[in-house]
Amino acid sequence: MDYELPSEFDLIVVGTGMIESIVAAAASRIGKRVLHIDSNNYYGGLWASFNLDSISNILNSASNIETNLEVKQFLTENEKIYQFGNDAFHMHTHSQIWHIPEKANEQTETEQSDLPTECIQKEEESWTQEKLLKNSRKFNIDIAPKLHFARGDFVELLISSNIARYSEFRSVSRVLTWLNGQLEVVPCSRSDVFSSTKVSVIEKRMLMKLLTSCVDGDEKEFVGYENKTFRTYLKDRKLTDNLIHYVLYAIAMATDTTPCLEGVENTKRFLSSLGRFGKTPFLYSMYGSGEITQAFCRLSAVFGGVYALSQPLNGLIFNNENKFKSLLCGQQRISAEHLVMGIEKLPKEFVNFTATQFISRAVFVIDRSIMASEKENLTLLLFPPEDGKNPCTMIEVGPLTGTCPKDTYIVHMFTKQTTNPEEDFKHCVERLFGNSKNESETGEKENLLPNVLWSFYYTVPNTVNLDLKNGIPKNIFVCPGPDLDLDYDPAIAQAKAIFNEIYPDLEFLPRAPDPEEIIIEGEDNNNIVTEGENLTDQPIDEATEAVADLQIETSNDHGEGSSGIEQGEAE
Amino acid sequence: MAKTYDYLFKLLLIGDSGVGKTCVLFRFSEDAFNTTFISTIGIDFKIRTIDLDGKKIKLQIWDTAGQERFRTITTAYYRGAMGIMLVYDITNEKSFENIKNWIRNIEENASSDVEKMLLGNKCELEEKRQVSKERGEQLAVEYGIKFIETSAKASIRVEEAFFTLARDIKAKMEKKLVSHVYNDCF
Ligand SMILES: Nc1nc2c(ncn2[C@@H]2O[C@H](COP(=O)(O)OP(=O)(O)O)[C@@H](O)[C@H]2O)c(=O)[nH]1
Numbered sequence: 001m002d003y004e005l006p007s008e009f010d011l012i013v014v015g016t017g018m019i020e021s022i023v024a025a026a027a028s029r030i031g032k033r034v035l036h037i038d039s040n041n042y043y044g045g046l047w048a049s050f051n052l053d054s055i056s057n058i059l060n061s062a063s064n065i066e067t068n069l070e071v072k073q074f075l076t077e078n079e080k081i082y083q084f085g086n087d088a089f090h091m092h093t094h095s096q097i098w099h100i101p102e103k104a105n106e107q108t109e110t111e112q113s114d115l116p117t118e119c120i121q122k123e124e125e126s127w128t129q130e131k132l133l134k135n136s137r138k139f140n141i142d143i144a145p146k147l148h149f150a151r152g153d154f155v156e157l158l159i160s161s162n163i164a165r166y167s168e169f170r171s172v173s174r175v176l177t178w179l180n181g182q183l184e185v186v187p188c189s190r191s192d193v194f195s196s197t198k199v200s201v202i203e204k205r206m207l208m209k210l211l212t213s214c215v216d217g218d219e220k221e222f223v224g225y226e227n228k229t230f231r232t233y234l235k236d237r238k239l240t241d242n243l244i245h246y247v248l249y250a251i252a253m254a255t256d257t258t259p260c261l262e263g264v265e266n267t268k269r270f271l272s273s274l275g276r277f278g279k280t281p282f283l284y285s286m287y288g289s290g291e292i293t294q295a296f297c298r299l300s301a302v303f304g305g306v307y308a309l310s311q312p313l314n315g316l317i318f319n320n321e322n323k324f325k326s327l328l329c330g331q332q333r334i335s336a337e338h339l340v341m342g343i344e345k346l347p348k349e350f351v352n353f354t355a356t357q358f359i360s361r362a363v364f365v366i367d368r369s370i371m372a373s374e375k376e377n378l379t380l381l382l383f384p385p386e387d388g389k390n391p392c393t394m395i396e397v398g399p400l401t402g403t404c405p406k407d408t409y410i411v412h413m414f415t416k417q418t419t420n421p422e423e424d425f426k427h428c429v430e431r432l433f434g435n436s437k438n439e440s441e442t443g444e445k446e447n448l449l450p451n452v453l454w455s456f457y458y459t460v461p462n463t464v465n466l467d468l469k470n471g472i473p474k475n476i477f478v479c480p481g482p483d484l485d486l487d488y489d490p491a492i493a494q495a496k497a498i499f500n501e502i503y504p505d506l507e508f509l510p511r512a513p514d515p516e517e518i519i520i521e522g523e524d525n526n527n528i529v530t531e532g533e534n535l536t537d538q539p540i541d542e543a544t545e546a547v548a549d550l551q552i553e554t555s556n557d558h559g560e561g562s563s564g565i566e567q568g569e570a571e
Numbered sequence: 572m573a574k575t576y577d578y579l580f581k582l583l584l585i586g587d588s589g590v591g592k593t594c595v596l597f598r599f600s601e602d603a604f605n606t607t608f609i610s611t612i613g614i615d616f617k618i619r620t621i622d623l624d625g626k627k628i629k630l631q632i633w634d635t636a637g638q639e640r641f642r643t644i645t646t647a648y649y650r651g652a653m654g655i656m657l658v659y660d661i662t663n664e665k666s667f668e669n670i671k672n673w674i675r676n677i678e679e680n681a682s683s684d685v686e687k688m689l690l691g692n693k694c695e696l697e698e699k700r701q702v703s704k705e706r707g708e709q710l711a712v713e714y715g716i717k718f719i720e721t722s723a724k725a726s727i728r729v730e731e732a733f734f735t736l737a738r739d740i741k742a743k744m745e746k747k748l749v750s751h752v753y754n755d756c757f
């Protein structure tokens with residue numbers, strides 16, 4: 001390395017996960033000297049996205065701790081040193097499997113050479129490992145996929161802090177559920193409800209009435225339901241079974257035992273984000289959710305945060321009062337007043353809590369959409385609970401999101417773990433994918449279920465509700481890993497809480513000035529742009545608000561290199 | 572809201588720390604050379620709209636925000652970039668040698684058809700020169716890209732560099748548009 005890191009900071013952040021990155025950005029933003037450091041050679045930690053090559057390497061990512069280093073020599077009297085990292089809070093891989101041959105077999109290859117080009121093209125349609133790996137770079141596979149509520153805490157924070165300029169989004173084009181043995185589109189906007197052929201006229205009126213009363217939040221509406229389930233409330237409102245299914249399992253993302261008021265809150269969260277961008281309440285980050293952590297890191301760097309990845313983090317140094325003093329990076333001691341770190345980096349000596357809840361996760365690369373249609377969709381599928389299985393959340397992304405190559409899709413699944421990921425998703429996989437079934441079928445191509453080309457099952461501990469202060473030195477703040485929320489709400493809340501504890505009374509991510517607003521002599525950045533936003537009284541409204549502050553990618557042709565070309569209007 | 576430009580190009584600056592990227596950006600966008608501001612305010616990107624053959628081209632030029640120092644440029648930095656200025660310092664041999672590492676980095680992260688250009692900056696410091704102009708030219712030829720020596724301080728050829736890059740992107744883009752139209756017709 002040509003440059004040496006400075007030896008003193010106000011704050012050191014170890015690990016580049018979501019919460020760590022938000023705290024780093026917020027501290028730099030108010031002028032604190034921040035070192036953001038990671039032993040990984042990539043951004044994002046447990047929240048990262050990977051290409052196809054690199055995701056297979058996270059399984060055996062060797063740490064670059066210098067085990068032979070005589071660390072004692074860097075300590076003064078009465079100091080202690082602890083090594084980074086623990087095994088308790090990492091992701092755990094169950095399987096990563098190819099479902100296609102390694103190469104096209106030779107017989108086919110020799111045959112091909114005699115054939116006219118059209119036939120070769122046809123032959124090429126079938127995927128091989130070799131061919132997918134050739135496209136490795138076109139993949140951005142999230143290990144903690146997220147969607148964003150158009151009016152949720154995350155989108156509002158991006159806009160208010162002006163971090164939105166570092167990321168681009170696409171809106172989710174449909175919300176699906178599994179109903180009566182097949183995939184169904186959940187009517188979520190007003191026009192969806194009215195144009196739906198699956199919902200009768202009477203049902204339409206019922207549904208609109210119910211959704212309106214949920215959002216208007218008339219106190220009296222829910223009197224007596226404090227200890228009852230949301231399902232009971234919906235039943236009492238005389239909703240038909242299909243409508244209950246849509247509202248309970250899809251719109252409220254609830255289960256049969258979800259308390260009424262929680263169900264109402266969830267319904268509000270969904271409905272209040274409708275009508276801002278596109279047809280559903282949700283957005284997805286272009287090039288994967290891992291880009292989001294990087295957007296916060298960029299802001300931190302712009303405000304002076306020092307960034308260093310792939311660092312040999314050799315230990316944490318404490319004084320005799322168990323106060324964090326410095327970190328040992330290679331052979332350099334770097335000191336700071338405070339330390340923020342991801343839970344997976346925590347020294348074993350400080351692990352005084354155990355995860356009791358786990359998240360089952362799976363990723364599938366497939367060869368066509370789970371519900372193909374003329375144009376490419378970005379899909380949220382809420383698979384309802386059944387037979388002792390928890391509800392499963394699935395996100396299907398296609399090439400237009402910049403996360404997979406042409407003619408492939410990625411399906412992400414996650415759920416609260418009951419046994420293990422394979423078991424927890426078995427019923428979904430059997431119904432949605434067709435690896436075995438297609439062979440016997442000779443039906444129309446459209447009816448074919450997608451084939452799984454590659455699958456990855458893993459478990460992540462859910463650490464968001466642990467008491468991460470228990471036994472931790474006062475000037476250290478531990479960030480939990482990814483949680484089950486569809487959006488980043490809990491992550492933002494955690495980051496804000498940590499920030500407020502370290503820097504009480506200081507503003508959390510005030511709006512960063514636009515480059516045009518930066519005047520070299522004397523700053524003038526009180527030029528806060530408030531958004532002309534008005535929440536409509538109508539819960540369901542499809543009018544799309546043009547919010548210039550968020551970049552929404554809408555093109556249907558995301559050819560390489562063509563992105564970003566914006567053509568102005570002729571005068 | 573009518574746009575005041577015909578095209579928007581996103582450009583990046585890449586190269587070792589200290590070669591003068593931020594200064595080059597300031598020379599082009601503000602026609603200024605000021606070394607005091609750099610450490611105080613983070614420079615995100617700068618905008619300048621130029622005229623090229625009757626078209627208004629808005630150049631949005633992004634700086635590394637110091638993340639190049641420990642090779643921690645985010646993958647997000649490269650998204651949507653249409654042109655990249657690779658900058659080295661003619662008085663610093665190492666910064667020249669590192670250009671090939673930066674090119675590898677670009678190949679891994681940027682779009683494959685991104686337009687690149689090589690800049691040898693601080694060219695007014697002739698007495699301290701470590702990298703001859705010929706070696707710069709030679710390297711550019713190897714990668715099939717254009718090369719210019721500039722000085723942000725003495726304001727030498729910075730304009731020319733950005734105009735050249737913008738013109739090449741525009742040409743490439745228009746060629747693409749034509750071929751699209753062609754494909755659509757036949
Ligand atoms: N002599 C000379 N110095 C320059 C020139 N451009 C930049 N510098 C100096 O080089 C140093 C680094 O410049 P900076 O723009 O911060 O480099 P960056 O790290 O690549 O952004 C500063 O001290 C500048 O004053 C130039 O053209 N000539």
Ligand SMILES: [Mg+2]
Nearest residue numbers: 592593634637
């Ligand atoms: Mg700079």
